[in-house]
Amino acid sequence: MSWHGIRTVAAxxxxxxxxxxxxxxxxxxxxxxxxxxxxxxxYATHDQSFRSGxxxxxxxxxxxxxxAMLIVPSLTATSVNGDREHGVLATLQTTLLTxxxxxxxxxxxxxxxSLAFLVAALPFLAxxxxxxxxxxxxxxxxxxxxVLVLAVVGTLGLMFSTLTARPVASxxxxxxxxxxxxxxxxxxxxxxxxxxxxxxxRTVYGLPxxxxxxxxxxxxxxxxxxxxxxxxxxxxxxxxxxxxxDCVRFTRNGTVAHTERxxxxxxxxxxxxxxxxxxxxxxxxxxxxxAFTPMRWISAGARMARNGPxxxxxxxxxxxxxxxxxxxxxxxxxxxxxxxPVWPYGLGFLLLVGAGSAAVAGERLRTPIRRLPNGTRIx
Amino acid sequence: xxxxxxxxxxxFGDVLAVDDITLSAQPGEVTALVGPNGSGKTTLLLMLATLxxxxxxxxxxxxxDPVSQPREVRARIGWMPDGFGTWDALTxxxxxxxxxxxxxLPADRARARTEELLTLVHLDxxxxxxxxxxxxxxxxxxxxxxALVNDPSVLLLDEPxxxxxxxxxxxLRDVLRSLASEGRTVLVxxxxxxxxxxxxxRAVIVARGRTLETQRLDADFVTTAxxxxxxxxxxxxxxxxxxxxxHVPARRVGGGQTEVQVAGEENAARLLADxxxxxxxxTAFTPSQGALESAYLAATEDRR
Ligand SMILES: Nc1ncnc2c1ncn2[C@@H]1O[C@H](COP(=O)(O)OP(=O)(O)OP(=O)(O)O)[C@@H](O)[C@H]1O
Ligand SMILES: [Mg+2]
Numbered sequence: 001m002s003w004h005g006i007r008t009v010a011a012x013x014x015x016x017x018x019x020x021x022x023x024x025x026x027x028x029x030x031x032x033x034x035x036x037x038x039x040x041x042x043y044a045t046h047d048q049s050f051r052s053g054x055x056x057x058x059x060x061x062x063x064x065x066x067x068a069m070l071i072v073p074s075l076t077a078t079s080v081n082g083d084r085e086h087g088v089l090a091t092l093q094t095t096l097l098t099x100x101x102x103x104x105x106x107x108x109x110x111x112x113x114s115l116a117f118l119v120a121a122l123p124f125l126a127x128x129x130x131x132x133x134x135x136x137x138x139x140x141x142x143x144x145x146x147v148l149v150l151a152v153v154g155t156l157g158l159m160f161s162t163l164t165a166r167p168v169a170s171x172x173x174x175x176x177x178x179x180x181x182x183x184x185x186x187x188x189x190x191x192x193x194x195x196x197x198x199x200x201x202r203t204v205y206g207l208p209x210x211x212x213x214x215x216x217x218x219x220x221x222x223x224x225x226x227x228x229x230x231x232x233x234x235x236x237x238x239x240x241x242x243x244x245x246d247c248v249r250f251t252r253n254g255t256v257a258h259t260e261r262x263x264x265x266x267x268x269x270x271x272x273x274x275x276x277x278x279x280x281x282x283x284x285x286x287x288x289x290x291a292f293t294p295m296r297w298i299s300a301g302a303r304m305a306r307n308g309p310x311x312x313x314x315x316x317x318x319x320x321x322x323x324x325x326x327x328x329x330x331x332x333x334x335x336x337x338x339x340x341p342v343w344p345y346g347l348g349f350l351l352l353v354g355a356g357s358a359a360v361a362g363e364r365l366r367t368p369i370r371r372l373p374n375g376t377r378i379x
Numbered sequence: 380x381x382x383x384x385x386x387x388x389x390x391f392g393d394v395l396a397v398d399d400i401t402l403s404a405q406p407g408e409v410t411a412l413v414g415p416n417g418s419g420k421t422t423l424l425l426m427l428a429t430l431x432x433x434x435x436x437x438x439x440x441x442x443x444d445p446v447s448q449p450r451e452v453r454a455r456i457g458w459m460p461d462g463f464g465t466w467d468a469l470t471x472x473x474x475x476x477x478x479x480x481x482x483x484l485p486a487d488r489a490r491a492r493t494e495e496l497l498t499l500v501h502l503d504x505x506x507x508x509x510x511x512x513x514x515x516x517x518x519x520x521x522x523x524x525x526a527l528v529n530d531p532s533v534l535l536l537d538e539p540x541x542x543x544x545x546x547x548x549x550x551l552r553d554v555l556r557s558l559a560s561e562g563r564t565v566l567v568x569x570x571x572x573x574x575x576x577x578x579x580x581r582a583v584i585v586a587r588g589r590t591l592e593t594q595r596l597d598a599d600f601v602t603t604a605x606x607x608x609x610x611x612x613x614x615x616x617x618x619x620x621x622x623x624x625x626h627v628p629a630r631r632v633g634g635g636q637t638e639v640q641v642a643g644e645e646n647a648a649r650l651l652a653d654x655x656x657x658x659x660x661x662t663a664f665t666p667s668q669g670a671l672e673s674a675y676l677a678a679t680e681d682r683r
Contacts, residue, residue: 019468087464
């Protein structure tokens, strides 16, 4: 393996791609699509009290990831078996290029092209940044994660193209794997949530049922002038709002979903990884406007699933409208966002998958071959 | 040195492509590999070209083992596949530049070598065409140039002459001869026996994945080998009777001609002299098959 060898293969691949397919056209279409989506996001969320930067950032990043996950596999998913079909792979395998040169050269080429797509989307992220609500550091972090995720996707495609004889088969396998990562993990999580849901006794901190009974409004008409003083007191007592002082701890049976046992499915999803790595910033405390921030919701959801049900169910805040320190209640989503992130697990997993696929691909390109897949001719 | 193959066997699943092939090709010689379709020639060349590992037996190329030392072997060999695919987007020149880069040739050396080779295979005026639009014969010539990029000491050519026009074939012959005379080992598989006989020093006949025989193709062989001659006379009945009387194996072939089997040119000359002496009015007496062709047909006869 040498840099010279990798560069030779990558240059060959890039030249082939740039000349045979209509890349300027594809890149142009991509640019227009991202532009369209960004404009729509801007118009949909542009409002005095809204922070359109956040929404635009989320929409653009997700759109870029989704579209790139459709394009990038097509760069590598047929590259080895396609070359073999065209009779050009063996030509290189008998030269001084090693099997690693071939595998990594093809990867570098695919990666460079996916970088070109990301670069074409940069102006729109810059616009989102300009609108405010997202820091440049966050955009940079999500771009780094995107680049890594796309590299993994490309490597998966390359591996499948070394494993099957027919380009169609490897393309299908690659897209199936993408589907498993994106939809399979979500569906798997949703379905297995039933398996970890149970009825069990839980400690609750809140208003006991007896409180409400005590504060039943008496069957009296408050406007009746003939009320006794005792009845008047009864009436005013029933109009009292519960306060924190009324909250007590008690036990109650309830359904609990132990998502902390199955949360690990979520960060395997590239969308969750990207969303959790750099969700947009929390909206300012005083603003009651909400924004369209799917990345934030996904991130909070995944972290909540990881945290699992709380030891003590705090109903007090909900029923009294105050939290322990007297400030207006903490949103459980905000609370979850304050806990440890889940994306390092997901990214670690994806990088492991990528490294594994690269190793398989390299190994499958090694010659001389002892076992040839059925029905393939090496040249 | 050269190519040494000992008892090599290679199967694909339950298809035994190469059963037991033993051959040796010497430096400075052109060795021909001939055999019926599906006899395992291409498979053998793939094993020699470090692409396939043999399941049994041993291969030595310039004394090196392609399985354990593929890199060293690759530096020494030039391989021309039977079906030469090219990258559709590259020009002829770029194909050769890419191959040169793959052999770690520095860029200026690669350019010089490319021009040399394009001249050698007469593709200089097509250098800037896309490789995919070349005709079959032109592709074949590009394939030969590709195999020569790294100045190999062992050449493995799989049917290099297929698709070539008559002039290119003659030129290919000259190229092969001059490569051999520079001390390289040339192993070439082909179905065009008459041509092989002109260029090869040695022929290895294989069938059903086995070596049947190795035949030297020097002057000695040509003068002593069994060959077929076509004879025509003004009175064919007389000729047939004469041949029957003298127990010369003969059969009628198309065009009213008779074909006789004679061992060696010496005997052929004597047969003609005898025919003329006995008053058979011979109008034609020509070799109908080369010696190699006869040897090949004899060796692979049991196939029918
Ligand atoms: N990859 C493969 N998988 C299965 N069978 C194969 C494979 N490659 C070759 N064969 C079989 O092995 C046998 C030898 O094939 P090979 O290509 O070596 O023949 P060949 O001597 O080159 O024939 P030709 O003169 O037609 O080029 C054939 O029967 C072929 O079908
Ligand atoms: Mg063949």
